[in-house]
Amino acid sequence: MSDHRSLSEPAPFTADDFAERLRRAAHAAQDAGLDGILVTPGPDLLYLTGYAPVAITERITMLVIPVDAEPAMIVPRLERPDAEAAAGASILRITDWTDGSDPYTESATLMAGTGRYAVSDSAWAMHLLGLQDRLPKSSYVSMTTALPMLRAIKDDDEIERLAAAGAAADQVYEEIVTVRFAGRSETDVGADLADLLRQFGHSQVDFTVVGSGPNGANPHHEIGPRIIEDGDMVVLDFGGLKHGYGSDTTRTVHVGEPTAEEREVHDVVRHAQQAGFEAVRPGVECQEIDRVSRAVITEAGYGDYFIHRVGHGIGLTTHEPPYMVEGETQILHPGMCFSIEPGIYLPGRFGVRIEDIVTVVPDGGRRLNQTSHEMRIVH
Template sequence: MSATTHTAPTTSTSRLDRAVTAMEAAGVRALLIGPGADLRHLIGYDTHPLERMTLLVAAADGNHLLVVPELERARAEAAGVGVPVHGFGETDDPFALVAAHLDGGRADEAIGVGDQLWARFVLGLQDAMPGATWTPASAVTRQVRMAKTPEEVAGLRAAGRAIDAVHAQVPGLLRPGRTEDEVGRDIAEAMLAAGHDAIDFVIVGSGPNGASPHHETSDRVIQAGDAVVVDIGGPVDGWFSDCTRCYVVGEEPEGYAEAYAVLKAAQQAAVDHVRPGVTAESVDRAARQVITDAGYGEAFIHRTGHGIGLEVHEEPYIVEGNDLVLTEGMTFSIEPGIYLEGRFGMRLEDIVAVTADGVERLNAADHDRVMVPLNP
């Protein structure tokens, strides 16, 4: 997946308030959050990570602070981040500034460090606060981000509609003689035209390339009789789309129809299983059992899904061993796959949202394999 800057969704101080509540419950005194999805989520500030540190100090006592290089202070203030902004000069020590704000850190209360904060900054902060206890910030931020508000689900629903519109155009792009790269470029253009802020990934796996789940694209020429996996996604107003559909150019390969029927049944079984109170791993089992019973168990080589929101991959992860209980507002992919090396692959992916009493699919593109005629 590419590293791109995305539009920051509209935010409110309620997210910081929810983070404070989660910090108090976890015994975390402060969160130290650098550029990335957590920063965008908590205060709506979107910026690139640079060699000069940008850091949100979100404190359990409400004494929040955004530390930025002085040359970016005006930009941060103009963004309306809702917390005081402190700029530091080229010769100032930003680590000492943060330590002073937190009274040097206390051993009896943990400080949560952003999971994606660069190591050079983490080490500098630890040197400045040697008595502090450190923990991953995700212990708190995952609680705030996993269960989406109705407005946040609406953002993902809009992203789902945008990517569905792109998949509707894919059959017109697939024909013998075109390369995966060529099709991928056309899909990327269609994604931008459909309202995506950026292209995060485009996978066009034709023929045997479809058996590599993260193949992306290549100069392979699409041929008659190829099965093609198309997995595409990117942000729409900051909220990610991610949808996979399967296409067949001309006559389908031997055994493809039978395997696809199993795949479709497995995805439906997992979707039907989703509701508040079940565990993430039980959704994985629902899909995997169908595929295993049909004799394709060893060909399903990845988890059933991943959370999605401000990042294309975030918690909750739908995988064996994750006993997290699902609650209303959680959003994630359901994407079982079957991969037969040297022959073809297939994956069927929708984004779903847990509702008060069940589940909502956020993608409506056709779930059948799409047969692309050779002479449309």
């Protein structure tokens, strides 16, 4: 396989970009009735400051975004040089603590003693309990619960990165359908997918699902030793990060000629995916995308075999809010990016799933994956 890595790189985010994100985060917290946001290492910290610690350890690193004061970040002293080198560091007041001191007492000085804060979902329990001990009148709520849309609406630069990741995943698919499937293991094909993702510019491979034959009826089957056989339906779901933003696409191929039933099931899923896409427009509730796709599958008699939500948000991580699922009344806004991935899973037999990443635009939706939804025959 040749090296297809893109030579073009998007311009890096600037201190001004991070300042605007911090400002919007503070306003969102105020609108939610919070006194601030506490952000620990993970995608939220990267989004708001450009800082990604080398390792998430037992040493507390925390960004504090008060609604009525300037943001500040506390870091372990030995990690301060790395924190100060981050793109957003110039707009932050950075303090540090040393091993042997009490990091929670020092962290508490950045917070209001009686405040109510949203906290990163990935925060360590030991850190939150330490803060509660020092500030017993403070209270906390998870970021997803209080501010689910903090990273959901992407700007043009983020969508450019997501589009590049989607285009790279499309190139991976066009390459993988040319390789031999029959007689090879799922592990072998999965390794090909991972290699191709890297060759097309992904810095990180998050998953390579190769669900052949009956394994395709398990939506989260990844790869295993099963030898792919002639006559197998094969679910291919793969993605990772390119330029820091996610790709995630699924196509279902067939080894040799499919049966009439296999074609029918594939067509039902294809129509369900198209119906979900056509329902995308500003002002629609997230749950409506699930309902529309699910209705197609239910009306075809396969409703009991569609066993997951129809989609999830994507950005700095491959799964994040918003979620296209029954009960999610969040309204779609331009700039939201998410998957539409209906499926039918017949236990012990085969599965079919088709997935594109879609972004909301003023007059509807825009696909970030462009490969054909028609069933591809592989050998």
